[in-house]
Amino acid sequence: MAKVSIIGTGTWGIALGMVLAQNGHEVTAWSALPKEIEALRESYTCKNLPGVEIPRSIVFTADLQEACTDKEMLVLSVPSVFTRGVAKQMNPFVKEGQLIVSVAKGIEEKTLMTMSQQIEEELPMANVAVLSGPSHAEEVSRGIPTTVVAGAKDRQTAEHIQNLFMSSVFRVYTSPDILGIELGGALKNVIALAAGVSDGLGCGDNTKAALMTRGIAEITRLGVAMGGKPETFSGLSGIGDLIVTCTSMHSRNRRAGILIGQGKTMQEAMDEVQMVVEGVYSAKAALALSKKYNVSMPLVQETNQVLFGGKTAAEALKDLMLRDRTIESENLLWENK
Numbered sequence: 001m002a003k004v005s006i007i008g009t010g011t012w013g014i015a016l017g018m019v020l021a022q023n024g025h026e027v028t029a030w031s032a033l034p035k036e037i038e039a040l041r042e043s044y045t046c047k048n049l050p051g052v053e054i055p056r057s058i059v060f061t062a063d064l065q066e067a068c069t070d071k072e073m074l075v076l077s078v079p080s081v082f083t084r085g086v087a088k089q090m091n092p093f094v095k096e097g098q099l100i101v102s103v104a105k106g107i108e109e110k111t112l113m114t115m116s117q118q119i120e121e122e123l124p125m126a127n128v129a130v131l132s133g134p135s136h137a138e139e140v141s142r143g144i145p146t147t148v149v150a151g152a153k154d155r156q157t158a159e160h161i162q163n164l165f166m167s168s169v170f171r172v173y174t175s176p177d178i179l180g181i182e183l184g185g186a187l188k189n190v191i192a193l194a195a196g197v198s199d200g201l202g203c204g205d206n207t208k209a210a211l212m213t214r215g216i217a218e219i220t221r222l223g224v225a226m227g228g229k230p231e232t233f234s235g236l237s238g239i240g241d242l243i244v245t246c247t248s249m250h251s252r253n254r255r256a257g258i259l260i261g262q263g264k265t266m267q268e269a270m271d272e273v274q275m276v277v278e279g280v281y282s283a284k285a286a287l288a289l290s291k292k293y294n295v296s297m298p299l300v301q302e303t304n305q306v307l308f309g310g311k312t313a314a315e316a317l318k319d320l321m322l323r324d325r326t327i328e329s330e331n332l333l334w335e336n337k
């Protein structure tokens with residue numbers, strides 16, 4: 001059994017800590033918020049996972065050095081906007097070759113870097129890997145069967161992560177495509193916001209299926225242009241995560257989108273959801289990346305217009321429907337044009 005730490009006790013960190021503790025590992029969990037650690041120690045419950053009992057074997061600490069020292073794996077699970085700052089704080093305590101598994105889904109707005117790229121910049125001595133897929137914490141913490149993919153630079157590391165997490169209710173696949181996995185996870189949040197907006201406007205299942213299909217087409221186009229592998233975008237961290245986020249009421253991105261579709265402002269929607277709405281931060285980064293790589297992303301563009309450009313959701317939908325006529329895929333052409 002391994003000694004491991006969860007760095008960030010939001011709902012996802014707690015759910016992953018539970019998987020690891022249930023597999024018999026010695027789990028330490030750290031939060032930047034001392035009050036949160038106090039509450040977790042006292043109740044072994046998490047306010048955003050009602051009815052879930054956290055295993056008593058998990059040790060909660062507010063001491064980052066304690067959390068990083070002598071641990072076989074550190075799972076970095078703070079929301080994406082805090083990833084770089086927390087990685088920087090970890091720097092004095094991380095050892096050469098220490099395994100860090102990044103599980104946040106986002107792209108840094110200023111640098112357009114993925115989570116693992118930021119972590120590598122702050123912790124050049126670490127072995128940085130990722131874990132992602134269709135996996136709402138509300139379900140994982142209740143032992144509902146879930147599948148994810150572990151991405152690492154070498155097969156041995158990916159299989160090590162697979163062995164640590166894998167159980168009869170948490171199946172882990174492996175992959176070498178770290179970049180594709182991260183881009184799928186971050187960009188699907190923008191499409192999930194749009195899917196929520198569509199629901200909030202009162203559109204139907206046809207509309208949502210269209211958003212999901214055209215959404216993964218946009219994500220794949222950008223992801224492949226950036227160096228991700230096409231197969232990753234049709235896998236668990238791509239279409240898999242897009243499906244769950246666009247259809248589940250557990251999704252904070254979808255819930256925020258529904259409120260915006262119903263007429264609330266972005267800020268009102270974020271305040272009402274209370275938890276992290278990652279797509280709001282990734283939307284601008286996705287738009288900047290689409291310009292940088294010269295990739296057409298009409299859904300990302302219109303979502304930005306609704307979030308930041310003062311356009312109404314109904315106008316954005318109409319503009320998407322009446323956009324220039326086009327072929328479904330540039331890869332599908334007639335033999336004699």
Ligand SMILES: NC(=O)C1=CN([C@@H]2O[C@H](COP(=O)(O)OP(=O)(O)OC[C@H]3O[C@@H](n4cnc5c(N)ncnc54)[C@H](O)[C@@H]3O)[C@@H](O)[C@H]2O)C=CC1
Pocket residue numbers: 008009010011012013031032033036048077078079080082086103104105106135136137138275276278
């Ligand atoms: N919740 C889920 O089902 C899943 C979430 N993720 C990803 O995991 C990441 C974390 O998500 P959640 O745990 O759901 O978010 P959350 O909304 O539960 O996170 C809130 C937590 O952030 C931490 N925090 C607050 N202020 C902080 C600060 N100044 N510095 C450092 N940490 C601070 C606290 O521990 C707080 O409990 C996100 O990137 C999300 O996309 C990935 C898969 C599933």
Ligand SMILES: O=C(CO)COP(=O)(O)O
Pocket residue numbers: 105133134135136137189192241244245250251252253254276277278
């Ligand atoms: O990434 C997730 C599930 O795989 C969580 O999505 P939300 O952040 O929209 O809740």
